[in-house]
Amino acid sequence: MDDKVLKKLVTDELEWEPSIDAADIGVTVENGIVRLVGHVANYAQKGAAEKAVKRVKGVRGYVEDLEIRLSAKAFTDEGLANAVANLLEWDVTIPKNVIKVKVENGVVTLSGDVNWAYQRQAAEQSIRRLQGIRGVVNAIMVKPQAQASDVKRRIEAALERQAEIEADKILVTVEGDKVKLDGKVRAWFERDIIERAAWAAPGVKSVDDRIMVSF
Numbered sequence: 001m002d003d004k005v006l007k008k009l010v011t012d013e014l015e016w017e018p019s020i021d022a023a024d025i026g027v028t029v030e031n032g033i034v035r036l037v038g039h040v041a042n043y044a045q046k047g048a049a050e051k052a053v054k055r056v057k058g059v060r061g062y063v064e065d066l067e068i069r070l071s072a073k074a075f076t077d078e079g080l081a082n083a084v085a086n087l088l089e090w091d092v093t094i095p096k097n098v099i100k101v102k103v104e105n106g107v108v109t110l111s112g113d114v115n116w117a118y119q120r121q122a123a124e125q126s127i128r129r130l131q132g133i134r135g136v137v138n139a140i141m142v143k144p145q146a147q148a149s150d151v152k153r154r155i156e157a158a159l160e161r162q163a164e165i166e167a168d169k170i171l172v173t174v175e176g177d178k179v180k181l182d183g184k185v186r187a188w189f190e191r192d193i194i195e196r197a198a199w200a201a202p203g204v205k206s207v208d209d210r211i212m213v214s215f
Contacts, residue, residue, distance in 0.1 A: 001058035003029040017052045032060030039067040043133040054188045075132030077103040093122040106134035117199040142205045148174040151201045158197040177205040
């Protein structure tokens with residue numbers, strides 16, 4: 001797809017997304033790689049912008065250089081830490097008293113051990129919409145629970161259940177608690193579906209996603 005056409009599609013998608021104020025977001029495209037520059041009002045808008053870009057057909061890669069410019073209201077690190085701790089405590093998908101919270105200059109670092117990757121992801125998702133957050137470092141670790149062969153089987157079975165995915169074009173390699181994905185897909189959102197399937201397997205600590213988007 002022509003870069004000029006892709007730039008317009010991405011710009012239109014950002015303007016269409018109601019949770020984003022796209023007025024201060026600039027878009028450049030080179031060889032199908034989209035770069036966003038400018039600023040947004042909060043961390044949630046930053047994440048929403050990334051999701052909007054990935055929805056657009058023809059995007060081969062994404063670079064994000066968005067700055068978060070908070071309102072004049074003051075947000076102390078101590079206040080943010082308390083808010084984050086409360087949200088994690090109230091989230092029923094996250095085990096209690098296992099995640100530690102550190103906040104420095106508006107950047108939240110989460111640490112601790114959980115049994116499943118979805119719990120690690122849920123902890124980060126829970127706090128993304130908090131006002132005052134400039135960034136999130138997710139250092140939560142997933143405890144190993146299953147044999148590599150079982151993890152591989154579960155991931156491949158999950159891919160076969162997805163109507164959008166041609167599972168026979170995806171190679172899954174598992175070494176201990178690490179998963180490597182290879183192959184080709186037709187759109188970026190398919191790549192995300194496959195990566196989520198890998199993270200959903202028990203005991204997976206890291207996913208090396210080498211899947212290419214080709215048209």
